[in-house]
Amino acid sequence: MQENVVRPAGSGPGNATAASDAGDALTATVRGLLPSLTPAAARIASLIVEDPAQVARSTISELSVLAGTSESSIVRTARALGFAGYPELRLALAASAARQAPRSTLTSGITSDDSAEEVIAKLVHTESQAVLETATQLDAGQLTGAVLAVCGGGQLHIAGVGASGLVAQDLQQKLARIGRPCHAHGDSQSALTSAVLLGEGDVFLAVSHSGESRDVLAPLRRAAAQGATTVVITNHPMSTAARLADFVLVSAGRETTFRPGAMASRISQLVVVDCLFVCVAQRTFDTSSRALRATHEALEVDRKG
Template identity: 55%
Template sequence: MADPLTAANPVAAVRAVLPSLTPAARAIARIILDDPGLVVRSTITEFSVVSGTSEATIVRTARVLGFSGYSQLRFALAAAVAKEQAMVPDRLVPGDLAPDDPLTDVIAKVARSESEALADTAAQLDPARLGEVVTAIAAARRVDVYGVAASGLVAADMSQKLLRIGLSSHPFADAHLALTSAALLKEGDVAVAISCSGETPDVLVPARTAAEAGAVVVCITNNPRSSLAGLAHHTMVSTGHETAFRPGALASRISQLLIVDCIFVGLAQRAFDTAGAAIRATREATDRYRHRP
């Protein structure tokens, strides 16, 4: 049996594990991502010819992706394709961004990519795991958030959101400062590590240090088989549609922000009265500053 989340959104599941696949399996996964309908229409023998891989490799790849075999993968993709066609019967602007695209097509393609990333990430978010993350952060004395480059922007966004509801949180984009803070965390504290690849040393090493110090480590990553996911207590999988003009880290930022917002709302719900009071107090303070004489 396939994992329920994998079966519900097989394309998103393939995209999530793509970085960790072998070259042969990656070639198969690329075809699934580019043209899932082709897989649905093809027998395993036909797909073997198209992908340039053996039938045994196709079966192994299907199992790595969470399915018992190629037939189950085809059935899941067929259901996903039918659902997408029912929701969006005509894709007026298909394909990747091109250098000569008019700006009207650029707007449509970027908007479609963003909406697909959000939908794929939401489909993979496990409510039970989200609840565990909310519980851990709500009880934490301190919350560190590690991230660099595009993920650093998400880390800063998360930290300021937590601060707005009265939680002690600090973002770290510098590895030395992150390590300094991580080494001082205690049992019950939380470290949130954000990395698209899950292999960024500036994020991975502080996260490992935080875990050794006894903190609960939460990771937000595109790669559930990464080193970061391997050491984290809770892994939240984001998805991003990488293109020529939007490399992985940039493409995944919108889905990382979705996860951050879900955590924030869960925390605000958990402590509704105190969170509401904190938001009002911080809003009044900034309003007074903006309207000072």
């Protein structure tokens, strides 16, 4: 199992937009870490997510009052996010606030009075942000490790429950089209009974927005105990599932009005799935190309049939 380290926002290798989007990526990073923070750090993080401009304007003493915590807690939180101290965190938040300012009406959430046009604009903006933020959170090194494991030729089992189960099925369908046999499990019993039969060279991939779903954690633990390589797609890089995994692929979906976690996570998880699939197809180009041609021709014959 590899040690999963939280890097400063936008610092992951291979992130083409890292330099320009570091400020925007910071709030996505903080949002993903919220569930794993101490109560004091979580209050500071909540203020960062809700209003980065206000935090950027606040001195450490002012933020201490706003968050109801000590100045030393603020410094520790800044360092946990990869900054030397609070001044550096303020600068990054100021950059984030500057980028978000022109879009304030789109980031305010959907209300009961919004027109259909406003709903479309806000949803498109939110989902576009999920895609961009996922690009800053997805670590190229972790992705490469997961790709090599999937290409290894052993058994591949994918697990996810609810909306994450639909994402697991999407990945299974994609890989099947390029000749990579795999199984998708939408319930804990099916995943568990498959996990106990895995071994070295096999892969167990779990999809979980929270990283804390018991339906996914139990088979993930068993697969790891059996010696299989474990991969997790999650929104929370410090979650239990992430700590259990050899490779962690971080998505970045946010919750807004009328959009519970299951909806918020789906788009960002599918971005991760597409990146994984394309990299696998790229690495197995010859066999993948032949399989895609064969399956496409079969569907064309059936359609004309």
